Amino acid sequence: MAMLMTGDLHYLAGFGNELQSEALPGALPQHNSPQHCPYGLYAEQISGTAFTAPRHQNRRTWLYRIRPSAGQACSQPYVQPRFTAELRSDTPPEPMRWNPLPLPTSPVDFVDGLVTMAGNGSAALQHGFGVHLYACTRSMAGRVFCNADAEMLIVPQQGALRVVTELGLLDVEPQEIVVIPRGIRFRVDLLETSARGYVCENFGAPFRLPDLGVIGANGLAAARDFLHPVAWFEDCATPTQLITRYLGQLWQGELGHSPFDVVAWHGNHAPYKYDLRRFNALGSVSFDHPDPSIFLVLQAPSDTPGVDHIDFVVFPPRVLVAQDTFRPPWFHRNVASEFMGLIHGKYDAKASGFVPGGASLHPCMTGHGPDVATIERALQANTTRPDYLTDTMAFMFETRLPMLLTDYALDGPLRQTDYLDCWSGVHSRFVGGTHPQG
Known part of the structure; x- marks a missing residue:
């Protein structure tokens, strides 16, 4: 199992670029889906846009992993009543303001610490958004989360996080953000005793950098300041709970191994962080x-x-x-x-x-x-x-x-x-x- 200790993280720079990374030398094959991958790995593609999307808008990544993600059951409902798709149509047209979400007094992880505040649209129609708060006091031990409805923009306000994803690790602190693309499995570990912040679910077209128009070539957020993880993997057969957000509901199942077994990857459907x-x-x-x-x-x-x-x-x-x-x-x-x-x-x-x-x-x-x-x-x-x-x-x-x-x-x-x-x-x-x- 490849190990990476705190302080050893490395990143790939650039927003929307075709990136590549390997945790073992030679793990990236010469072709996308060869008959036999190096190290006996399986080739798996994850697509974040339609196959036929224009080249400059197309999002996809090839994963070379120890076990494929096929055949994994996730059919049991998972109850988390405050992370919801139930919205009120009688919302009044009045300015509103809220105090911070209190930190839990008992151990609560990122998934159980999510509280939905607002939203609109439909995950089924891939149009709309959700706005949430989170407050947690423990890491997501023994389970992972996958959002099949939306990409997730996480804005920490208190407490640093380590976001473990299929493509590698991202450490993010307050005044930084992290974006997890639709369908990427991840786990949130706390680097401090507690954490709190905001989340935006985006059901529609993925976030991108805006065109600058008359501003010119420079200003606002620079593509080179967006950082992606390098490949990192676990070869671990420990059972892992998988919680999936699908059609606004939460579903659970059990994996027989860690899903973080991607030894190499290349593409642009990848998580990233940015320092505001x-x-x-x-x-x-x-x-x-x-x-x-x-x-x-x-x-x-x-x-x-x-x-x-x-x-x-x-x-x-x-x-x-x-x-x-x-x-x-x-x-x-x-x-x-x-x-x-x-x-x-x-x-x-x-x-x-x-x-x-x-x-x-x-x-x-x-x-x-x-x-x-x-x-x-x-x-x-x-x-x-x-x-x-x-x-x-x-x-x-x-x-x-x-x-x-x-x-x-x-x-x-x-x-x-x-x-x-x-x-x-x-x-x-x-x-x-x-x-x-x-």
């Missing part, structure tokens, strides 16, 4: 506050040109220099719905109430913006001087679809029922007098 602190934020250097789309890290395109299915946006440390400008986010109503989370520090549009590990939702066409304290500070600011935002890291899942909430999100203990009070002190500043015709 490497994001090159752009903004106005003259006047006006730019749209949040300037902070786009990853996008999942839709069938409508120019409209994404879901966006992952980050608000990192940056310098605000726009003069004669209200620098915090302005008041706005969007066709999009915005689910925000705070990873670290403070968010510049809220003076209090929005804390690391917490979340907020501003639904489609619902007015929102900075709270009263932020308004007063921004109106009194000297905009001839730059404003350095250093202690911050927030993000947003933004989607063109309305976000339907779960019972837990609407009626559970985390919801801040007084969220609207943060705007209760906004008063009229109008000094124009009466209308000349009135």
